[in-house]
Amino acid sequence: MQLAVLMGFLLAASSPLLHRWFGHRTSLVLALFPAGLAAWLLLQAPEIIENGSLLLEWQWVPSLGISLTFLLDGLSLLFGLLITVMGACVLVYAGGYLKDHPDIARFHIALVAFMVSMLGLVLADGLFTLFIFWELTSITSYLLIGFNHADIEARKSARQGLFVTVAGGLALMAGLVLLGIASGSWSLAEILDQEADLREHTLYTPMLICLLLGAFTKSAQFPFHFWLPNAMAAPTPVSAYLHSATMVKAGIYLLARLHPELGGTAMWVGILSVVGATTMLIGAFLAIHHTNIKKLLAYSTIMALGTLTMLLGIGTEYAMTAFVTFLLAHSLYKGALFMVAGILDHETGTKDVTQMGGLRALMPVTAIIALVAALSLAGVPPLFGFIGKELMLESVLGADRFRMLLVLFAFVASILTIAVAFIIALRPFYGKRHHTPLEPHEAPLSMLVGPALLAVGSLLLGLMPALLGANALLTSAATSVSGETMEVTLSLWYGINVALIMSIISLGVGFLLFKRWDNVRAKLSLLAPIRRHGPEAGYESMMNGIVQFSEWQTRLLQNGYMRNYILVMLITLIALIGNSILLRHSPIFAFDLDVRFHEVVVAGTMAMGALFATTTRSRLGAVVSVGVMGFSIALIFILFSAPDLAITQLLVETLTVILLVLVLFRLPRFSNLSTSLERIRDGVVAAMMGILICLLIMTAWSIQQFEPISTYMIENSAPLAYGRNIVNVILVDYRALDTLGEMFVLALAAIGVIAMLKLRHGENSNGKSGESSKVTTKEPYDG
Amino acid sequence: MVKSGTIILNTAARLLMPLQLLFSVFLLLRGHDEPGGGFIAGLVAAGAFTLYLFAFGVSATKEVLRMVDPRDLIGIGLLLGMISVVPAWFMGQPFLTAQWWTIPVIDFKASTPLIFDIGVYFAVLGSVTGMVMTLMEVDKDEP
Numbered sequence: 001m002q003l004a005v006l007m008g009f010l011l012a013a014s015s016p017l018l019h020r021w022f023g024h025r026t027s028l029v030l031a032l033f034p035a036g037l038a039a040w041l042l043l044q045a046p047e048i049i050e051n052g053s054l055l056l057e058w059q060w061v062p063s064l065g066i067s068l069t070f071l072l073d074g075l076s077l078l079f080g081l082l083i084t085v086m087g088a089c090v091l092v093y094a095g096g097y098l099k100d101h102p103d104i105a106r107f108h109i110a111l112v113a114f115m116v117s118m119l120g121l122v123l124a125d126g127l128f129t130l131f132i133f134w135e136l137t138s139i140t141s142y143l144l145i146g147f148n149h150a151d152i153e154a155r156k157s158a159r160q161g162l163f164v165t166v167a168g169g170l171a172l173m174a175g176l177v178l179l180g181i182a183s184g185s186w187s188l189a190e191i192l193d194q195e196a197d198l199r200e201h202t203l204y205t206p207m208l209i210c211l212l213l214g215a216f217t218k219s220a221q222f223p224f225h226f227w228l229p230n231a232m233a234a235p236t237p238v239s240a241y242l243h244s245a246t247m248v249k250a251g252i253y254l255l256a257r258l259h260p261e262l263g264g265t266a267m268w269v270g271i272l273s274v275v276g277a278t279t280m281l282i283g284a285f286l287a288i289h290h291t292n293i294k295k296l297l298a299y300s301t302i303m304a305l306g307t308l309t310m311l312l313g314i315g316t317e318y319a320m321t322a323f324v325t326f327l328l329a330h331s332l333y334k335g336a337l338f339m340v341a342g343i344l345d346h347e348t349g350t351k352d353v354t355q356m357g358g359l360r361a362l363m364p365v366t367a368i369i370a371l372v373a374a375l376s377l378a379g380v381p382p383l384f385g386f387i388g389k390e391l392m393l394e395s396v397l398g399a400d401r402f403r404m405l406l407v408l409f410a411f412v413a414s415i416l417t418i419a420v421a422f423i424i425a426l427r428p429f430y431g432k433r434h435h436t437p438l439e440p441h442e443a444p445l446s447m448l449v450g451p452a453l454l455a456v457g458s459l460l461l462g463l464m465p466a467l468l469g470a471n472a473l474l475t476s477a478a479t480s481v482s483g484e485t486m487e488v489t490l491s492l493w494y495g496i497n498v499a500l501i502m503s504i505i506s507l508g509v510g511f512l513l514f515k516r517w518d519n520v521r522a523k524l525s526l527l528a529p530i531r532r533h534g535p536e537a538g539y540e541s542m543m544n545g546i547v548q549f550s551e552w553q554t555r556l557l558q559n560g561y562m563r564n565y566i567l568v569m570l571i572t573l574i575a576l577i578g579n580s581i582l583l584r585h586s587p588i589f590a591f592d593l594d595v596r597f598h599e600v601v602v603a604g605t606m607a608m609g610a611l612f613a614t615t616t617r618s619r620l621g622a623v624v625s626v627g628v629m630g631f632s633i634a635l636i637f638i639l640f641s642a643p644d645l646a647i648t649q650l651l652v653e654t655l656t657v658i659l660l661v662l663v664l665f666r667l668p669r670f671s672n673l674s675t676s677l678e679r680i681r682d683g684v685v686a687a688m689m690g691i692l693i694c695l696l697i698m699t700a701w702s703i704q705q706f707e708p709i710s711t712y713m714i715e716n717s718a719p720l721a722y723g724r725n726i727v728n729v730i731l732v733d734y735r736a737l738d739t740l741g742e743m744f745v746l747a748l749a750a751i752g753v754i755a756m757l758k759l760r761h762g763e764n765s766n767g768k769s770g771e772s773s774k775v776t777t778k779e780p781y782d783g
Numbered sequence: 784m785v786k787s788g789t790i791i792l793n794t795a796a797r798l799l800m801p802l803q804l805l806f807s808v809f810l811l812l813r814g815h816d817e818p819g820g821g822f823i824a825g826l827v828a829a830g831a832f833t834l835y836l837f838a839f840g841v842s843a844t845k846e847v848l849r850m851v852d853p854r855d856l857i858g859i860g861l862l863l864g865m866i867s868v869v870p871a872w873f874m875g876q877p878f879l880t881a882q883w884w885t886i887p888v889i890d891f892k893a894s895t896p897l898i899f900d901i902g903v904y905f906a907v908l909g910s911v912t913g914m915v916m917t918l919m920e921v922d923k924d925e926p
Contacts, residue, residue: 655826655830655915658915659915662919723815725817725818727820728900729815729896732897736896739864739903747906751857758917
């Protein structure tokens, strides 16, 4: 299974090739992948529902607790099915939506890669893998929002989405690490199984705050909600998939996943229900400000995400049922509505609902799909959305804390949502026909299949909730979320109760609001100045502040002068090493002074070389004397019988001299640039550095806290690594990973040097003569 | 300016380069047991090319290298390094666990550390030669 999922990345990478083979039908071919995975998940479903969960083990780096193990229980099964089924629909839909787009292959790469990351996220058992997949979804989402990269707004929105979610990702990482430390395990299955109560742990509060920050940014909870409407710059298939059905629910998934272990405390209930309810109300309230159909849907998605968070916060058995039902219902209708929005945009050339009207006759199928999906959004029987909403209201009425507040918020939000649903279902399709930029006609089949399927799903599940094993699936999911065995039986009719009455009233008020929408909007525009000071303004000023700060510190620390860099680095080193060596340990000199005459000679040569290099006015002389120092060091290595080091030192020294000689030609004439005061400062810093390193070496020599690792290396070099040259065995065997890293660093440095030289060279031959650089090449060296 | 060398340098370089390269391969292969290894061998080989560069200039050295750009050598080195990582996976062991095989007839010990070391060799050789060569190339073309 893991292989099948990870193969998706290969599939994504090969998408340009598939385009060459299959042309317009590539989307259909790619859609086979999620469809296949969905079929596989369905085949596992009976076993998961029977046993509770299924663990597919795959160790990756066992010594660090990193595994690729997949945990399949009710919750991940529900999410996995949503991701794969929606994925197949969206891929088919995107094939029609972006049919003649030149970059459709690039789109497919990012979309399929996202799909795989999201699946990995909901299936991962290891905390590390969960985090990696989490970040991958942020990155692919960034690429997809910025898909139209020629558009500056799209780029800005993509960056904003990335910053907000990745900043949250950092908090999440801290939270996951704390979770791992507190529970003593890096596996979700073990964490969920264990007896010890994490709620009592001293790390509970910081852990919960970090995890919530990660979840809230990802799932666009107030006050981090602003990135989601901006993310609507993405092509509509992306909005339908990432920004309503899947990615934005990743945070919700995480909260639901950890609910059995972390939920139920006063802190959890307080934060989640209040933030969730606030998000719900604000999302619904801001939605009716907008006439752009995608923004309308985006804010209504924020409302739904808030609802889900609130339900997790309430945490009663009823709320758990409502949570899974609402989750499924929302994905079905919101996905369909987004795709309808895409059809309208695609066919009419505008996203403004007030510019549309009377399209019913021209696009009958789209109109029906929109009506069904929107009625589900409004919560009108007999659609599935109705069941979800009834359960939601019912759980709010049964909340243990903040009951009045939650009921009020939920009631107002549902009125506003109903108005939004009517706007989307009726406004474009009924009334007077408007002139639109494009001549509208019915969408192609490929764009209708997906939304039609989802709309039919909303209808069928509403009429017959027991159908398709939905009860069993939701029971299993609710059981994973609550941590206790639950029985979910959905039905359309629960009898006349408070929730039903609230529903009926809100339907009526919502419809009135829809009728007077234009007036309401005019009044709401008076609020614009207040909205300008919302969280987004805070984000903007913070980002500006960061840019200003980094400009300031760049001017101060990285101003392009080599001498400045060295000074900053040395002072930092002196401060750090000096702090720990002088203040935290006292320097120790416990060794015998036992030097031979030839050692003194070699050391003296080195000192002479250094002295000459710093005082000479000839560059060539300086290079040579630095070379003398280098060769003396090689000599020391030989004296202390380290032939490998000596050879390396000799070779490096030789090549350094050669490189220096080559560079010398490019430097300007030698001159005194620094004042004598600056030179005294440099001298002091240099002397301090020298003394400090000397102290460090002497201290390190005297302190022997642990058994030196070299003993192990020497003993095992021949029997384990089959090599007698320990230096080489360390490089290629014991510490091969470090060497691999160093190889990459070396390669990067070389490429950097080559690129910089070629770039400057190119500038010069274009007649711009390297003005950007501090070193001019005009003056030939006459040394 | 770096000019092409004198007769003595030219003759010496022509003779020394093959010897140096041979020596570098020798150092590379014996490195696991005696002083040597990929890093040192790579430096020696880079020294060989640098000597040749000083003696005959950039274009002649490029001809000696034929189709191989030093920058490609860096890539080859990194690739070999990564390849040596993989076999352990197939044996069900952690990443980078050394694998040893003995080739029967010539009694040669082949191993992933050796492949890795050859990777280091190429990466070092490519990096140093690439840098020196670019420096000289840029130098030569300037007024």
